[in-house]
Amino acid sequence: MNALPMLGDRPTAATGPLLLENIPGLQREVRQLAAARGAVILAHNYQLPEIQQVAxxxxxxLGLSRWAAATDAPEIIFCGVHFMAETASVLSPDKRVVIPDADAGCSLADSITPEQLREWKAAHPGAVVVMYVNTTAAVKAETDYCVTSANAVQVVSHILATHGPDTEILFGPDMFLGAYVERTLGVSLHVWDGECHVHAGIRPDDINAARAAHPDADFLIHPECGCSTPVLEYVAAGDVAADGVHLLSTGGMLAYAADQAGQVTVDGVPRRTAIVATETGMLHGLREAAPNVDFIAANEAASCRYMKMITLPKLRDALTGNGGAEVKVDADLAARARVPIERMVAIG
Ligand code: SF4
Structure with a gap:
């Protein structure tokens, strides 16, 4: 095993760009430091490839939060955005959760504050509050049910079935997911006017142009984050043709890749092309899992700048104690924030 680089040779979080030739040495150092601390490294699939490789x-x-709750490790280095690290802390109050860059936020989570939500609730007394998981713990603490894009329709159906068809529902903060639920169920909700900045990179015109250029390609939508939930609405509204569309969760995307990887490559030519509407970080895992598939981003510019704030030097510095920040949710707030998550999980 190679020796660790000397301190003076190290790229630090504060200095210079990370050079390609420094990546393997830094990755070895990160793994050694994590092992020495007994820490586990969790990485969202929108993280940079070199981060995903050491996780x-x-x-x-949600998968990361569940993994955080299941691990025996006392410390979790969470490579993702801040609300996700908070959710891990909410579900694992006994563990130390560290994020390599505390400024890695989320434009969607930031689009509603707890004060705004309390005002909205006061204007609609008795309404049931449904919030996407991309929210802060303080907003979750004011929420009745959390949802993901995969179960939002199911959760709202459950609320209408159990609370009555005329129940007022406050849905936020993702307006595209809210519009999709309204259209799918044929119901009217109060929908918060929030959005993720990345979605602007995945427009119907981009998608239609990519599909026209690759008419035989599969079209995969990965509505894991606010960046691609608008695509659900484009398809539901007819702005993007529904033929050949596969709506897949993260697990579904990887299952698709595993299935395709089993297919034979013909003379080195990828057997299949798939256009993917997602944040571009997801493509790394897909390409690794199925090298015989030509995965094309619906738009290469659809990149979350917050996710990309987590770099290898910052991860290394979090492990040496020279950087990063502990994310700890107050016990009372965490207890309240757990309720809507647990209700969602109980429904599906
Ligand atoms: S892609 Fe959008 S919703 Fe997802 S973390 Fe980034 S800013 Fe937030």
Whole structure:
């Protein structure tokens, strides 16, 4: 095994760009430091490839939180955005959760504050509050049910079935997911006017142009984050043709890749092309899992700048104690924030 680089040779979080030739050495150092601390590294699948490669587990936000709750490790280095690290802390109050860059936020989570939500609730007394998991713990603490894009329709159906068809529902903060639920169920909700900045990179015109250029390609939508939930609405509204569309969770995307990887490559030519509407970080895992599939981003510019704030030097510095920040949710707040998550999990 190679020796660790000397301190003076190290790229630090604060200095210079990370050079390609420094990546393997830094990755070795990160793994050694994590092992020495007994820490596990969790990485969201929108993280940079070199971060995903050193993680113990790569997944979507809820998968990471569940993994955090299941691990015996006392410390979790969470490579994702801040609300996700908070959710891990909410579900694992006994563990130390560290994020390599505390400024890695989320434009969607930031689009509603707890004060705004309390005002909205006061204007609609008795309404049931449904919030996407991309929210802060303080907003979750004011929420009745959390949802993901995969179960939002199911959760709202459950609320209408159990609370009555005329129940007022406050849905936020993702307006596209809210519009999709309204259209799918034929119901009217109060929908918060929030959005993720990345979605602007995945427009119907981009998608239609990519599909026209690759008419035989599969079209995969991965509505894991606010960046691609608008695509659900584009398809539901007819702005993007529904033929050949596969709506897949993170697990579904990887299952698709595993299935395709089993297919034979013909003379080195990828057997299949798939256009993917997602944040571009997801493509790394797909390409690794199925090298015989030509995965094309619906738009290469659809990149979350917050996710990309987590770099290898920052991860290393979090492990040496020279950087990063502990994310700890107050016990009372965590207890309240757990309720809507647990209700969602109980429904599906
Ligand atoms: S892609 Fe959008 S919703 Fe997801 S973490 Fe980034 S800013 Fe938030």
């Amino acid at each position: 113990d587990y790569v997944g979507d936000s």
